[in-house]
Amino acid sequence: MFGVIALLASLLLPAIRAAQSNARRIHCASNLHQLGAALQMYLADNGCYPVAMTTNGLGNWQRAIWASATDKVLYCPQLMPASDQFLQYFPTNPFIYPHYGYNASGAVRINPPPLNPGLGGTFVWTGLGVGNYVAAEESCVRSPSQMIVLGDGMTFLPPPLTMTALTPADPLYTIFPYILEPQGYPGVNKNHNNGANMLFCDDHVEIGAQSHWMSSSGTVKCLWNADNQSHPSFQ
Numbered sequence: 001m002f003g004v005i006a007l008l009a010s011l012l013l014p015a016i017r018a019a020q021s022n023a024r025r026i027h028c029a030s031n032l033h034q035l036g037a038a039l040q041m042y043l044a045d046n047g048c049y050p051v052a053m054t055t056n057g058l059g060n061w062q063r064a065i066w067a068s069a070t071d072k073v074l075y076c077p078q079l080m081p082a083s084d085q086f087l088q089y090f091p092t093n094p095f096i097y098p099h100y101g102y103n104a105s106g107a108v109r110i111n112p113p114p115l116n117p118g119l120g121g122t123f124v125w126t127g128l129g130v131g132n133y134v135a136a137e138e139s140c141v142r143s144p145s146q147m148i149v150l151g152d153g154m155t156f157l158p159p160p161l162t163m164t165a166l167t168p169a170d171p172l173y174t175i176f177p178y179i180l181e182p183q184g185y186p187g188v189n190k191n192h193n194n195g196a197n198m199l200f201c202d203d204h205v206e207i208g209a210q211s212h213w214m215s216s217s218g219t220v221k222c223l224w225n226a227d228n229q230s231h232p233s234f235q
Helices: 002-046 061-066 084-089 218-222
Strands: 100-102 122-127 130-134 148-152 195-200 205-209
Touching: 002 061, 002 100, 002 148, 002 195, 002 205
Parallel strands: none
Antiparallel strands: 100 148, 122 130, 148 195, 195 205
């Protein structure tokens, strides 16, 4: 009898796990849709995308749309081990629900263009050692249905090490289609069976493998840039 029960359990367990994984993927997509709706409200009010960071390096885009969403939708429901970088700041959080990342800089690794091809804003010097971020206008996105805005990410760019009293919402969470060196962190997560959900500027969500979103293919690189061009010279 117990052998039969054990056999049935072994047969059912993979199906249960697959169903749970699929449910988390759908929940993640729902979170992104809610963030997309909040972002559309921000665009309607401001005509531009929120800048990614404040001048002191702290995250800004989360707070810009927070009023139109709840803090829970800023996290993917898939529990993941915390990165070493995260543990430097929050050592008591070995497992986390990862923040979504913002397509702040587009598909740029070296040789950045004068205007940021991502949505995080372009830094403009206004004086000697003084400058500010100029937001990306809504009109700069040539094809909203083919421009990634938010998605599953595992990396964040930390604020200065001297900052105190940080919370997990303070760092700048971003996504990008390359490996962040020297830490070696990929700019896209693999929360869902090696895949990641991505929200596009027209508020639709797509699931794809981590390797797809980080592909060197020109077709994929176009999805990261507001002008919908791959720009090999930026790589």
